[in-house]
């Protein structure tokens with residue numbers, strides 16, 4: 001039987017039965033796959049700690065005989081990212097990032113860019129600590145990679161630039177709107193500066209997470225804008241987002 005191998009990021013891991021484990025993992029060229037690891041919790045030799053969520057690994061598997069689940073044979077651990085496991089906020093942000101990738105892009109075939117963006121995001125959480133900026137950068141970049149990036153710098157109705165310092169963001173109309181085109185009470189009121197910051201983030205290298213610092217207003221408005229932009233593309237509420245909100249609210 002042919003054995004496939006690939007570098008992978010473990011997205012989720014679920015204990016099954018006495019000693020087995022089911023994992024969901026992302027690869028650069030095969031996209032998201034689900035795998036069954038027989039006796040994974042007994043066989044330290046074949047899997048060790050490599051099937052923990054957020055781990056960077058090299059996986060070996062055989063294709064499914066039926067259904068969609070591949071059969072995992074072995075795993076080599078490349079990086080467990082222990083740095084992010086010491087901090088509950090980092091764990092919550094990592095879990096959110098993995099679930100967002102799965103929900104937004106999981107059905108698509110291989111996407112090396114998505115893999116690199118998630119790798120860089122998790123590395124950032126493991127080495128630089130936790131930041132809301134990293135979450136916003138990830139959301140923006142995943143929206144763009146999925147082809148859902150909203151209009152930011154121009155009015156999506158009339159195409160004009162913004163003259164004042166406020167604009168409106170309404171995802172159902174394609175993104176930002178000038179005050180003339182926005183209906184009364186429509187969408188989110190946002191600062192033009194926030195829209196500019198979001199647009200600049202999208203022009204930065206997709207794997208760069210270090211060195212971004214946003215002010216309170218940008219964090220607040222940008223976070224609300226991104227949650228509006230993501231909403232229509234998520235088939236269900238993300239469990240990890242609820243957990244993240246609970247952690248952040250203390």
Ligand SMILES: [Zn+2]
Nearest residue numbers: 155158178181
């Ligand atoms: Zn307009």
